[in-house]
Amino acid sequence: MGKNIILLGAPGAGKGTHATFLKEKYQIPHISTGDILRSHLGRATELGKKAKSYMESGQLVPDQLVIDMVADRLKERDVQNGFILDGFPRTVEQAKALDQILSDLKININFAFDFDASEDVIVERLSGRRSCPKCGAVYHVRNIPPKKQGICDKCGAALTQRKDDEEATVRKRLEVYRKQTAPLIDFYTKRNLLHKLDANLNVETLQKELAKRLASG
Ligand code: AMP
Numbered sequence: 001m002g003k004n005i006i007l008l009g010a011p012g013a014g015k016g017t018h019a020t021f022l023k024e025k026y027q028i029p030h031i032s033t034g035d036i037l038r039s040h041l042g043r044a045t046e047l048g049k050k051a052k053s054y055m056e057s058g059q060l061v062p063d064q065l066v067i068d069m070v071a072d073r074l075k076e077r078d079v080q081n082g083f084i085l086d087g088f089p090r091t092v093e094q095a096k097a098l099d100q101i102l103s104d105l106k107i108n109i110n111f112a113f114d115f116d117a118s119e120d121v122i123v124e125r126l127s128g129r130r131s132c133p134k135c136g137a138v139y140h141v142r143n144i145p146p147k148k149q150g151i152c153d154k155c156g157a158a159l160t161q162r163k164d165d166e167e168a169t170v171r172k173r174l175e176v177y178r179k180q181t182a183p184l185i186d187f188y189t190k191r192n193l194l195h196k197l198d199a200n201l202n203v204e205t206l207q208k209e210l211a212k213r214l215a216s217g
Contacts, residue, residue: 003082009115012122028082058172112188117199130159
């Protein structure tokens with residue numbers, strides 16, 4: 001079975017952390033639309049300028065901008081042995097566009113994992129989340145602390161908190177998730193691709209569960 005994977009779930013449910021695990025275990029690219037967009041913001045590209053105000057207020061960037069970005073990324077050769085889509089699709093419109101992009105490339109999705117976490121857990125995770133502005137590694141002040149406080153284990157840069165992880169923006173992002181992204185659970189259930197995961201579990205237990213499902217897929 002191929003490893004063309006979609007990760008669904010609310011912000012803070014653990015998609016990014018588990019995407020890093022899957023990327024290393026299966027040597028397949030991790031395609032995070034949030035990371036790509038943040039890199040555009042950092043470089044102040046045209047796309048970055050268009051996306052900035054949406055991202056900072058916790059809203060979704062308009063579908064077409066993200067769809068074009070993903071369509072370009074999926075044309076690259078490194079996706080041939082599999083890929084992890086993290087944070088895309090986020091609307092039914094995007095899911096339909098993804099179907100079209102993949103059918104043009106003659107690729108199928110093999111798994112859609114839904115990380116299901118309670119709202120309390122999400123708020124706790126996001127408020128403690130810290131990330132490395134240089135290499136993108138993600139930590140949590142209590143659950144996944146770096147060896148040296150405030151410093152990235154991988155590259156030594158000072159860790160930062162994402163602006164959109166502040167409480168008011170987190171609430172907005174959760175509302176956007178419920179309204180616009182949660183319907184995708186149905187979308188992929190109907191295609192027999194959905195695997196629900198209990199994202200309240202700790203990282204190691206969930207990693208084992210993911211590997212088991214991927215092996216038996
Ligand atoms: P993330 O890192 O996945 O939480 O994404 C951070 C922000 O980037 C989101 O709150 C959105 O503003 C934007 N974004 C990321 N992926 C998408 C997407 N598929 N569609 C629209 N906006 C997105």
